[in-house]
Amino acid sequence: MRALRLGADQLSERVGELAELLADTVNGGASIGFLAPCERERAVAWWQGRLDAVAVGRLAVWAALDDGDRVVGTVSLAFPFPDKPNSRHRAELVKLMVHREARGQGIGRRLLTVAEEAATAAGITLLHLDTETDSPAEHLYRSAGWTRAGVIPDYAADPGGVLRPTTLYYKHVGALTS
Incomplete structure (x- = not known):
């Protein structure tokens, strides 16, 4: 596996593949902001909606x-x-996602490391995220040194539409300055 940072042009070229990944992830039960079934067209539109943010550097x-x-x-x-x-x-x-067929190969951990290293290189010293409480992703974040900040009950609906708690995590990366 290799990780490639996508500029706006590369994102546009790969929007179909990314949409298929998004649909697979949601339809496989992961709570990442969408309800199931997640159709390809909706996933394509969502990724296309990220193009401007990537182009101006607000999203990597x-x-x-x-x-x-x-x-x-x-x-x-x-x-x-x-x-x-x-x-x-x-x-x-x-939006850390791994296709169901590729899980269990360390891809999620590698992507997490890539993002942490890129954040450090960009001068970021604090990362934060939220994830569905008791989801498989929680194990990954905890084992990668992320700190649990707390739980918000009934924060987001899972892909089936059931309100679930969300756990907030943070991690210090890079050098802290005062």
């Missing part, structure tokens, strides 16, 4: 590619608005 997207150059995973970092000078040190880790 990586794709995990298998040996056949097929997208099997993705992760993104969302950076704060430039007009918020008090939050330039942090970013949100969003």
